[in-house]
Amino acid sequence: MNLDLKISNKMKSFQLANESSPLSVTPNNFILPESKRPNHSEVKSLDSIPIIDLSYSHDNNPPSLEVIHKISKACEEFGFFQVVNHGVPEQVCHKMMKAITNLFELPSEERESLYSTDHTKSVRFLNYYLKVEGGEKIKCWSECFSHPWYPIDDTISLLPEKIRTQYREAFTEYAKEIGSLVRRLLGLISIGLGLEEDCLLKKLGEQPRQRAQANFYPPCPDPELTMGLTEHTDLNALTVLLQSEVSGLQVNKDGKWISVPFVPNAFVINLADQIQVLSNGRYKSVLHRAVTNNVSQRVSMAMFYGPSVDNTVGPIQVLIDEEHPPKYRNYRFSEFLEEFFKQEGRRRMVKEAFELPNEN
Numbered sequence: 038m039n040l041d042l043k044i045s046n047k048m049k050s051f052q053l054a055n056e057s058s059p060l061s062v063t064p065n066n067f068i069l070p071e072s073k074r075p076n077h078s079e080v081k082s083l084d085s086i087p088i089i090d091l092s093y094s095h096d097n098n099p100p101s102l103e104v105i106h107k108i109s110k111a112c113e114e115f116g117f118f119q120v121v122n123h124g125v126p127e128q129v130c131h132k133m134m135k136a137i138t139n140l141f142e143l144p145s146e147e148r149e150s151l152y153s154t155d156h157t158k159s160v161r162f163l164n165y166y167l168k169v170e171g172g173e174k175i176k177c178w179s180e181c182f183s184h185p186w187y188p189i190d191d192t193i194s195l196l197p198e199k200i201r202t203q204y205r206e207a208f209t210e211y212a213k214e215i216g217s218l219v220r221r222l223l224g225l226i227s228i229g230l231g232l233e234e235d236c237l238l239k240k241l242g243e244q245p246r247q248r249a250q251a252n253f254y255p256p257c258p259d260p261e262l263t264m265g266l267t268e269h270t271d272l273n274a275l276t277v278l279l280q281s282e283v284s285g286l287q288v289n290k291d292g293k294w295i296s297v298p299f300v301p302n303a304f305v306i307n308l309a310d311q312i313q314v315l316s317n318g319r320y321k322s323v324l325h326r327a328v329t330n331n332v333s334q335r336v337s338m339a340m341f342y343g344p345s346v347d348n349t350v351g352p353i354q355v356l357i358d359e360e361h362p363p364k365y366r367n368y369r370f371s372e373f374l375e376e377f378f379k380q381e382g383r384r385r386m387v388k389e390a391f392e393l394p395n396e397n
């Protein structure tokens with residue numbers, strides 16, 4: 038495994054909000070069965086996902102065909118890419134990362150008051166897990182803080198006073214910037230699919246489901262036995278991820294795992310399940326996971342942009358023809374969410390439930 042690590046001085050052990058003692062050894066309920074461990078499957082470190090320069094956008098020029106082509110190719114081949122020169126000020130990202138780090142440095146009792154296993158709670162700390170054979174739950178070596186983009190004050194009011202102002206300021210600025218970046222990316226992706234520039238944005242609707250998830254991965258004494266986040270695809274349409282200097286994200290490419298290195302001032306962009314469906318399977322929502330390491334803590338911020346809950350999602354009409362019959366049936370996004378939450382720790386992949394039978 039090629040982990041590009043930076044030595045951190047924060048090796049003090051971390052206590053998850055729902056655990057009774059600090060994580061200085063690896064408890065059994067975090068140890069994955071052999072077949073689910075990170076090294077079980079080969080990790081390729083030579084090539085990684087494409088890095089795409091978006092600098093055209095600074096001077097309001099129309100995107101070059103080259104950028105559109107690169108994005109389209111990345112979407113077809115990887116479902117993932119990184120963007121640089123995206124126009125989001127470095128300071129805004131830095132403040133966001135600092136605010137998240139402070140959040141997870143709160144005493145575990147303070148985080149525990151917001152910890153919940155109930156997915157209907159819109160603001161919560163949570164701990165993902167994998168349900169293995171026999172129904173046993175194996176926890177992920179991470180803690181997440183999940184909340185909506187708007188209205189941010191509903192999230193803020195639940196946070197302890199000492200970090201409220203900082204989180205509100207950091208997130209408000211950050212969300213605005215990421216909102217514009219997402220709209221720009223959806224435009225580029227639409228053009229790449231041969232659609233009108235505003236096609237995907239319109240399809241996703243006027244009240245997109247927008248959620249933020251801060252992920253915190255403490256150092257783990259036994260990274261080969263645990264996982265920060267087990268393999269999954271994202272259920273929304275497009276995800277924008279900001280990661281700290283420590284790498285850990287891996288993306289599945291043709292059955293092999295490739296590491297996503299930390300690139301300064303870059304965002305990792307990934308297509309999620311709804312774009313796979315909207316593009317009638319041309320663009321894939323790819324499996325990814327986060328591994329742990331025994332040296333440094335890692336933080337990341339995932340911004341999920343999805344359809345309006347009441348919107349109907351299905352393959353876009355112009356992408357359907359005789360050669361490309363519809364692969365999915367139309368559904369309401371609320372139906373998809375319902376199916377997703379039924380999974381309960383087993384497989385975070387539900388697209389298959391909406392697949393149409395292949396008639397050829």
Ligand code: OGA
Nearest residue numbers: 250252285286327337339
């Ligand atoms: C996620 C995710 C990866 C990471 O939050 O869905 O895949 O590197 N995160 O934190």
Ligand code: NI
Nearest residue numbers: 269270271325
């Ligand atoms: Ni993800």
